[in-house]
Amino acid sequence: MERILITGALGQLGTELVIELQNIYGVNHVIVSDIHQPLHNHFDGVFLTLDVLDKPGLKEVISKYRVTQIYHLAAILSANAEKTPDLAWRINMDGLINILELSREVGIKKVYWPSSIAVFGPDAPKDQTPQHTIMNPNTIYGISKVAGENLCSYYIERYGMDVRSLRYPGLIGHRGLPGGGTTDYAVEIYHEALRNGKFTCPLDKHARLPMMFMPDAVRATLELMEAERSALTVRTSYNLAGISFTPEEITKSIQKSIPYFQTDYQPDFRQKIAASWPNSIDDSAARNDWKWKVAYDLDGMTKEMISHLKVKKQAINVC
Numbered sequence: 001m002e003r004i005l006i007t008g009a010l011g012q013l014g015t016e017l018v019i020e021l022q023n024i025y026g027v028n029h030v031i032v033s034d035i036h037q038p039l040h041n042h043f044d045g046v047f048l049t050l051d052v053l054d055k056p057g058l059k060e061v062i063s064k065y066r067v068t069q070i071y072h073l074a075a076i077l078s079a080n081a082e083k084t085p086d087l088a089w090r091i092n093m094d095g096l097i098n099i100l101e102l103s104r105e106v107g108i109k110k111v112y113w114p115s116s117i118a119v120f121g122p123d124a125p126k127d128q129t130p131q132h133t134i135m136n137p138n139t140i141y142g143i144s145k146v147a148g149e150n151l152c153s154y155y156i157e158r159y160g161m162d163v164r165s166l167r168y169p170g171l172i173g174h175r176g177l178p179g180g181g182t183t184d185y186a187v188e189i190y191h192e193a194l195r196n197g198k199f200t201c202p203l204d205k206h207a208r209l210p211m212m213f214m215p216d217a218v219r220a221t222l223e224l225m226e227a228e229r230s231a232l233t234v235r236t237s238y239n240l241a242g243i244s245f246t247p248e249e250i251t252k253s254i255q256k257s258i259p260y261f262q263t264d265y266q267p268d269f270r271q272k273i274a275a276s277w278p279n280s281i282d283d284s285a286a287r288n289d290w291k292w293k294v295a296y297d298l299d300g301m302t303k304e305m306i307s308h309l310k311v312k313k314q315a316i317n318v319c
């Protein structure tokens with residue numbers, strides 16, 4: 001019987017992944033943890049306050065709950081990482097090495113750790129960025145992700161561990177709010193469209209970035225984790241492609257449902273980060289190895305985002 005530990009589970013991705021993992025493994029087989037306490041009691045089952053820098057604390061939890069798999073999501077994302085690079089490095093790197101070391105020591109069966117399109121820097125090809133290409137990121141977040149990918153690959157090669165990873169594009173969902181990334185605008189824009197009918201975008205109107213709707217990201221994660229180990233050829237992290245669009249294109253997509261919606265543009269430091277990342281991603285390795293296929297396009301995602309956020313807004317108004 002599997003017992004799954006999730007770190008950083010209160011974040012944008014964890015909020016969604018917990019639900020699916022609980023559906024698969026059962027509520028009491030998923031140990032939900034984060035450095036913060038949940039604001040509302042929105043998780044059934046076990047919740048623990050756990051700092052990934054606290055190695056003895058992690059060890060105690062892994063042993064007490066006889067954990068068999070770890071989804072290590074705790075991290076500081078790109079925009080916030082630029083504000084506190086030393087802290088971001090410690091959480092992103094020391095947190096990962098704590099998880100890998102403890103997993104090696106106790107024989108954890110599988111570890112999942114997310115990487116990002118941020119591994120690519122300004123010299124990588126912008127369009128259809130290949131799986132294997134030059135990676136010289138110029139953000140502390142991207143540097144920590146490249147180092148993390150190599151660390152995972154090292155533990156696989158050296159110790160025979162089963163560590164799996166995806167280079168997510170910007171993730172867009174309606175359940176959780178994003179936690180300080182450069183792609184956060186693509187979530188905030190939907191909230192502001194419904195709240196105010198206008199949005200001030202921190203990126204340039206033509207800043208094209210790879211993005212993905214959360215149900216696709218969660219499905220990709222679970223499909224990778226369920227894939228036959230022998231089918232996996234990428235030891236660092238798989239490129240994963242969803243949708244690529246600009247702020248101007250997402251605005252037009254929203255205007256199909258909310259015609260009066262307007263975006264104005266005030267690019268800040270995040271534009272420089274966005275400009276160093278790919279426009280689109282070649283994920284043929286994922287498609288070949290474990291049959292990855294994206295489901296949502298931009299308008300399909302917009303329809304779902306608006307309809308879910310409308311329901312949420314109505315519920316808040318009733319309260």
Ligand code: NAD
Pocket residue numbers: 007008009010011012013014033034035036050051052053072073074075076077091095114115116117167168169170171172177178179180181183
């Ligand atoms: P998030 O910022 O929303 O959540 C991260 C969580 O980690 C937060 O709940 C935070 O409280 C927790 N955390 C921070 N420091 C911690 C510590 N010391 N110990 C324990 N928990 C700690 O991020 P997310 O969007 O959920 O991202 C999850 C993972 O996916 C990260 O590795 C991130 O780099 C990766 N990723 C996310 C995106 C995206 O667009 N959201 C894209 C690419 C990769």
Ligand code: SER
Pocket residue numbers: 077078079115116117118141168169170171180181182183184
């Ligand atoms: N969406 C993430 C960020 O903007 C990319 O990893 O930081």
